Amino acid sequence: xxSGSNLEKVLEAGHFSVTAECGPPRGADPEHVRKKAAFxxxxxxACNVTDNQTSVVRMSSLAGCLLVKESGVEPLIQMVxxxxxxxxxxSDLLGASAMGVRNLLCLSGDHQKFGDDPQAKNxxxxxxxxxxxxxxxxxxxxxxxxxxxxxxxxxxxxxCAVNPFADPYEIRVPRLKLKIEAGADFVQTQCIYNMDTFKxxxxxxxxxxxxxxxxxxxxxxxxxxxxxxxxxxKFVAGIDIPEEVIKRVADExxxxxxxxxxxxxxxxxGELKEMEGIAGVxxxxxxxxEKLNEIIGxxxxxxxxVVE
Amino acid sequence: MITGTPKPIEEILEMVEPYxxxxxxxxxxxxxxxxVGGHKEVEVLSSTLRLARESGGSKIEIxxxxxxxxxxxxxxxxxxxxxxxxxxxxxxxxxxxxxxxxEKFSKxxxxxxxxxxxxxxxxxxxxxxxxxxxxxxxxxxLTGGICPVTxxxxxxxxxxxxxxxxxxxxxxxxxxxxxxxxxxxLKALDQMDNYLKLKPYKGWxxxxxxxxxRIIREDMI
Ligand code: SF4
Numbered sequence: 001x002x003s004g005s006n007l008e009k010v011l012e013a014g015h016f017s018v019t020a021e022c023g024p025p026r027g028a029d030p031e032h033v034r035k036k037a038a039f040x041x042x043x044x045x046a047c048n049v050t051d052n053q054t055s056v057v058r059m060s061s062l063a064g065c066l067l068v069k070e071s072g073v074e075p076l077i078q079m080v081x082x083x084x085x086x087x088x089x090x091s092d093l094l095g096a097s098a099m100g101v102r103n104l105l106c107l108s109g110d111h112q113k114f115g116d117d118p119q120a121k122n123x124x125x126x127x128x129x130x131x132x133x134x135x136x137x138x139x140x141x142x143x144x145x146x147x148x149x150x151x152x153x154x155x156x157x158x159x160c161a162v163n164p165f166a167d168p169y170e171i172r173v174p175r176l177k178l179k180i181e182a183g184a185d186f187v188q189t190q191c192i193y194n195m196d197t198f199k200x201x202x203x204x205x206x207x208x209x210x211x212x213x214x215x216x217x218x219x220x221x222x223x224x225x226x227x228x229x230x231x232x233x234k235f236v237a238g239i240d241i242p243e244e245v246i247k248r249v250a251d252e253x254x255x256x257x258x259x260x261x262x263x264x265x266x267x268x269x270g271e272l273k274e275m276e277g278i279a280g281v282x283x284x285x286x287x288x289x290e291k292l293n294e295i296i297g298x299x300x301x302x303x304x305x306v307v308e
Numbered sequence: 309m310i311t312g313t314p315k316p317i318e319e320i321l322e323m324v325e326p327y328x329x330x331x332x333x334x335x336x337x338x339x340x341x342x343x344v345g346g347h348k349e350v351e352v353l354s355s356t357l358r359l360a361r362e363s364g365g366s367k368i369e370i371x372x373x374x375x376x377x378x379x380x381x382x383x384x385x386x387x388x389x390x391x392x393x394x395x396x397x398x399x400x401x402x403x404x405x406x407x408x409x410x411e412k413f414s415k416x417x418x419x420x421x422x423x424x425x426x427x428x429x430x431x432x433x434x435x436x437x438x439x440x441x442x443x444x445x446x447x448x449x450l451t452g453g454i455c456p457v458t459x460x461x462x463x464x465x466x467x468x469x470x471x472x473x474x475x476x477x478x479x480x481x482x483x484x485x486x487x488x489x490x491x492x493x494l495k496a497l498d499q500m501d502n503y504l505k506l507k508p509y510k511g512w513x514x515x516x517x518x519x520x521x522r523i524i525r526e527d528m529i
Contacts (some may be wrong), residue, residue, distance in 0.1 A: 130466070190470055237471035
């Protein structure tokens with residue numbers, strides 16, 4: 001075991017795994033996180049805690065992880081390289097590991113332009129590829145990038161994100177390969193709506209044998225309404241929702257659109273479960289954590305396995 | 309070249325408000341080429357200031373002049389014989405020129421008339437864009453001649469990020485994704501193997517992060 005995390009154990013035991021995510025609050029109220037964690041509990045193998053996603057200031061992901069952990073859910077810390085230089089990143093890795101956070105997701109982070117402080121200075125001292133590598137070297141070699149020995153190596157199951165729908169397509173698979181070489185153990189994908197593009201991506205991934213080197217968790221996000229679908233398709237970079245998916249939701253009367261969104265999501269998980277090379281799903285029910293049980297249960301993925 | 313944009317006239321008027329006898333100093337270097345700080349701009353700015361002050365009932369005397377380069381001591385020194393006859397200098401050179409004047413003439417307020425921009429190129433008449441951040445450690449041979457530090461909004465060394473869409477950057481539909489450009493170039497040059505290598509952490513110490521920089525060429529001293 002590299003990290004001994006529950007997520008690692010479940011995946012290594014060959015179970016189809018489930019992760020979800022919690023966005024920390026726009027304030028210091030811990031109850032907010034505890035409430036969300038209660039919805040997540042027993043439905044997942046680990047729960048991502050986002051790091052100031054879309055550059056909107058929120059409670060830190062490390063604090064969120066600790067609150068989630070206290071609530072009996074295994075945390076997965078997201079770390080973006082937008083706001084912290086390599087000194088702060090290393091220090092937070094050490095702190096997170098010391099506090100028992102065993103899963104890590106390395107990300108670039110959305111540009112600060114999208115958040116509430118568009119005038120902020122961005123850091124990007126190292127990129128997400130290099131953060132993966134930094135965490136791996138710390139874990140496996142027990143050294144800082146400077147070569148100095150660590151007093152106790154941080155233990156992380158190291159993840160990265162991939163977006164099969166971003167451009168240019170032809171480097172998507174080579175880029176995943178590079179992330180694996182850098183040290184990624186698992187991957188969580190951007191939310192998938194265009195199953196045709198995703199299937200093509202998986203075919204290309206399998207041709208390179210990458211699905212055997214890394215655990216791929218397919219990302220899904222239930223649509224709450226046709227309005228949300230249209231908004232995301234238009235304004236969120238790297239999201240591709242085909243017309244027919246939007247239409248399926250839009251064809252329902254307003255009050256039934258959410259239920260349709262959940263139905264589509266469950267259907268999709270069913271399809272992903274059967275796909276070769278997919279090791280699990282990452283369910284991003286954005287500000288809709290109360291539906292996780294219905295979705296994950298509906299997809300036949302409950303109860304979650306216990307691996308010792 | 310070093311580019312810039314004129315400061316809003318209201319801001320300049322506020323700066324020169326305490327004075328009634330100033331120099332407006334242009335520069336024949338980069339700022340002339342990008343039409344923000346050459347002699348023509350000195351003339352236009354000076355007339356605008358005179359007119360505005362006159363209509364406000366507080367006249368201002370202006371000596372309009374331009375130096376060959378404000379970043380070179382040889383040319384800066386030509387100001388010395390007249391500097392004490394004026395209360396302030398409004399410089400429309402780049403930030404380097406403005407500061408060099410301030411350094412050389414310690415008793416005269418030197419005011420910035422432009423906002424200095426970036427190291428860039430002329431795309432076409434009236435349009436300039438950034439190419440270099442002067443990071444002090446060039447990697448253009450590995451990235452198809454396109455700079456990831458300058459052209460990628462996140463300065464990624466292993467781009468593109470997940471926000472790259474149809475060649476455009478996630479920050480703005482009008483900004484090209486630097487990494488799409490790099491990949492297109494690497495493909496055209498048959499150098500995609502450069503892409504597939506893990507790059508070491510960038511040493512930002514040769515950049516601004518290492519503190520104010522200095523170049524000493526012993527062979528020239
Ligand atoms: S879209 Fe392209 S240029 Fe913009 S931040 Fe991402 S990689 Fe960099």
